[in-house]
Amino acid sequence: MIPKFSKLKILVVGDSMLDEYLFGEVSRLSPEAPVPVVKVGRRDYRPGGAANVALNLATLGVEATLLSVIGKDENGKILTKLLKKQKNIIFNSLEMNFPTIHKQRVLSKNHQLIRLDQEQLIYGHESRLLKSYKDCLKGNNLVIFSDYNKGTLNIIEEMIIEAKNKKIPIVVDPKKPTFDNYKGASLITPNENEFMNVVGGWEDEEGFIKKGKELRKSMQLDGLLVTRGEKGMTLFSSSVKPTTFNAEAREVYDVTGAGDTVIAMFSACIAGNLSIDKAAYIANISAGLVVKKIGVASIFPQELEEAIAKKKSIEREIYSREGLLELVNESKKKGERIVMTNGCFDILHPGHISYLAEAKSKGDKLIVAINDDESIKKIKGKDRPIMTLKDRAKMLYALSCVDWVISFSEQTPKDLISEIIPNVLVKGGDYKDTEIIGGDIVLKNGGSVMSLSFIEGFSSSEIIKKAIKE
Numbered sequence: 001m002i003p004k005f006s007k008l009k010i011l012v013v014g015d016s017m018l019d020e021y022l023f024g025e026v027s028r029l030s031p032e033a034p035v036p037v038v039k040v041g042r043r044d045y046r047p048g049g050a051a052n053v054a055l056n057l058a059t060l061g062v063e064a065t066l067l068s069v070i071g072k073d074e075n076g077k078i079l080t081k082l083l084k085k086q087k088n089i090i091f092n093s094l095e096m097n098f099p100t101i102h103k104q105r106v107l108s109k110n111h112q113l114i115r116l117d118q119e120q121l122i123y124g125h126e127s128r129l130l131k132s133y134k135d136c137l138k139g140n141n142l143v144i145f146s147d148y149n150k151g152t153l154n155i156i157e158e159m160i161i162e163a164k165n166k167k168i169p170i171v172v173d174p175k176k177p178t179f180d181n182y183k184g185a186s187l188i189t190p191n192e193n194e195f196m197n198v199v200g201g202w203e204d205e206e207g208f209i210k211k212g213k214e215l216r217k218s219m220q221l222d223g224l225l226v227t228r229g230e231k232g233m234t235l236f237s238s239s240v241k242p243t244t245f246n247a248e249a250r251e252v253y254d255v256t257g258a259g260d261t262v263i264a265m266f267s268a269c270i271a272g273n274l275s276i277d278k279a280a281y282i283a284n285i286s287a288g289l290v291v292k293k294i295g296v297a298s299i300f301p302q303e304l305e306e307a308i309a310k311k312k313s314i315e316r317e318i319y320s321r322e323g324l325l326e327l328v329n330e331s332k333k334k335g336e337r338i339v340m341t342n343g344c345f346d347i348l349h350p351g352h353i354s355y356l357a358e359a360k361s362k363g364d365k366l367i368v369a370i371n372d373d374e375s376i377k378k379i380k381g382k383d384r385p386i387m388t389l390k391d392r393a394k395m396l397y398a399l400s401c402v403d404w405v406i407s408f409s410e411q412t413p414k415d416l417i418s419e420i421i422p423n424v425l426v427k428g429g430d431y432k433d434t435e436i437i438g439g440d441i442v443l444k445n446g447g448s449v450m451s452l453s454f455i456e457g458f459s460s461s462e463i464i465k466k467a468i469k470e
Helices: 049-059 076-083 126-137 154-165 192-199 205-219 258-271 276-290 301-314 321-333 350-360 371-381 389-397 414-420 438-445 460-469
Strands: 010-016 017-031 035-047 063-071 089-096 102-108 111-118 142-145 170-173 223-227 235-238 243-245 338-343 367-372 404-408 425-428 449-453
Touching: 010 049, 010 258, 017 049, 017 063, 035 049, 035 076, 035 102, 049 063, 049 076, 049 089, 049 142, 049 258, 063 076, 063 126, 063 371, 076 089, 076 338, 126 154, 126 371, 142 154, 142 258, 142 350, 142 404, 170 258, 170 404, 192 205, 192 223, 205 223, 205 235, 223 258, 223 276, 243 276, 258 276, 276 301, 321 338, 321 367, 321 404, 321 414, 338 350, 338 414, 350 367, 350 425, 367 371, 367 389, 389 404, 404 414, 414 438, 425 438, 438 449
Parallel strands: 010 063, 010 142, 017 102, 063 089, 142 170, 338 367, 338 425, 367 404, 425 449
Antiparallel strands: 017 035, 102 111, 223 235, 235 243
């Protein structure tokens, strides 16, 4: 599902900073004031801001070019050294007589006690930055503007025009009090507070959705991704309806740099030609991973793949015909045998479980085609189904023998079978081989048709009748 990140090149421009962490123990309060005394045991330096975005990209395997202004000071040297030793990062720095933006955090037992910021608004670098930017743009798949409103991106409007003229997608993490500066961008990723400061408040979720639609339309954006903390994130797009992705993390240790991870992952997926909704889905999973770590951190591809696989095992999808055919064709290329069956599966019972397990034993992959809700009503009556299509699919996916679930709206799955052409077509033992719909198609293509074991005493319809009587 994730793209080949190593083939991508992304330019990051924005406010880079040095994040410093002081880890220590607290055993007493100061006699001078009611504040804890921290005995520092360890000091850690990490790239922050735009530098953290570049680091997140590089950790994925993306070739990240970072363009930032840093100071001619010790913190600038530390930041440069950190970035230079990172694989996949090309650091283009403009040194100025300003202090490097520096954020110092004091932590004890993984709790942040205080943050100290040392910074000064940056100016006077604009012409040099624009020249370097034009040189760096060449050959990149996408450009990210990481704007912490510290001055690096004073001329972002000109920079957006330059990228747009070269047809390079533009993603912005905005911090300015107005989004007018970002007109022409392809996508922006504000947090909920930044979004509210621009569009005003709302009374309910419907009001929030309305504001998001209006902002995306007025700015002519391809996408607007609003990160919302414990509420997850909401995507507004020209290609899909507004979608909210629930927060993945159940344990949150540190939200520092989570926005950097989101924009890095979202942008890398867009650059890798994933659809905008899939890119947001993966960015949301990444956010859930990074907030479980202390301080600014990155996500490794293996971590991401494992998290996606875990989520898919819990919430596997009802496949579209196009999506399933891709998977089937891939399996057939590997020489795997495709088994297919169909039914309503309204009330899952032991008979179903036994027959599906037996069906899987006839091949490598088992497809279960289920009637959608409307077709069941036509077959079984207006009071059916008892369980919705989504719930029936979830029950089937709970069985380890089921690989793929697909729905059909026709009276029979004959058209679906003719598209998939499984190697083996099966039904329960209450059917004769010659009665199995689609069997002629499978046999004609060299496959086999089987009627499996029938377990007496189990029927969804009878179970429902019995439940109603009782």
